């Protein structure tokens with residue numbers, strides 16, 4: 050991390066959120082120029098971006114990278130609509146908001162799907178996938194969420210991929226909040242296609258996402274899409290033929306992303322990023338636990354992306370006051386998304402290191418004492434939730 054931002058003098062807080070996140074000064078500066086979308090310089094940036102992403106994905110020459118305008122959900126919808134034939138059927142593996150959103154998308158697409166819903170915080174296991182696939186021969190594809198950002202759980206992608214491949218079905222992955230840090234190697238894992246976006250672990254700004262897929266699957270996807278603007282095959286065809294995006298690209302976000310990709314490589318690629326995020330998480334979680342906070346998940350399922358904490362049982366604790374007290378100290382945290390217990394989340398990704406995470410813990414301690422909270426211990430019922438997971 051060179052040139053640390055945000056600048057507290059400008060009143061800019063750190064975003065402890067899983068994207069948009071805190072970006073570097075270089076990434077921000079790359080947006081201070083206008084680009085013509087048809088111009089050779091911009092087309093070269095698009096080509097560079099696609100090449101760098103394929104390299105991170107471990108491509109051995111049989112994959113393609115297709116950037117798509119819009120937020121991450123647009124890419125999930127584009128992937129489902131393009132790779133699942135109209136008479137296909139998807140097994141959606143859900144354990145939080147993003148899995149459920151994928152199922153809802155299938156409903157909009159009007160294509161067949163079936164859902165394994167593990168609730169708020171339990172992982173879908175390979176054995177369950179194998180059983181569901183054996184039971185229903187109509188299923189053509191499985192959709193898995195790599196890191197379910199709503200709880201922060203790191204789902205067991207390898208065993209899901211293995212079960213899917215063994216049953217002769219195809220795997221689609223929402224790796225939105227994982228790709229660029231957690232391993233997703235197209236040379237070693239049977240994945241047909243996955244999606245991620247500019248504003249997560251690559252540390253760019255929002256504006257577009259990308260599909261990384263097998264070339265033969267992409268060729269076979271021609272004509273599948275329900276949507277003109279979300280047709281991955283058509284976007285690819287145009288990009289291959291002209292070097293351009295089909296419709297107006299987010300030029301500034303693309304320029305920022307190329308800068309973010311260079312920094313990603315300089316840092317040491319996905320392994321180095323994973324190491325920094327892991328350290329961020331470990332320092333932050335240890336500090337929060339020392340204050341009495343408890344994580345929703347056991348260590349085995351904790352992702353290095355974002356961590357869910359239970360709200361303290363102490364009646365003096367109020368999330369909105371806690372949020373404002375943290376913000377006043379320069380840190381934007383994230384509300385929880387659980388149905389089982391009150392919670393909040395702290396992200397570990399973006400331009401932050403362990404020193405910043407120590408300041409986050411200090412800020413949490415100060416916020417608690419400002420509210421008159423003497424113990425951050427969660428309610429007993431919340432801890433009982435945790436025991437279910439361990440069992």
Ligand SMILES: *Cc1c(COP(=O)(O)O)cnc(C)c1O
Pocket residue numbers: 067068120121122123125147194196197198223224225226246
């Ligand atoms: C961020 C994210 C998305 C996409 O959300 P958008 O708000 O559309 O960018 C999808 N899936 C997961 C797991 C995510 O973390």
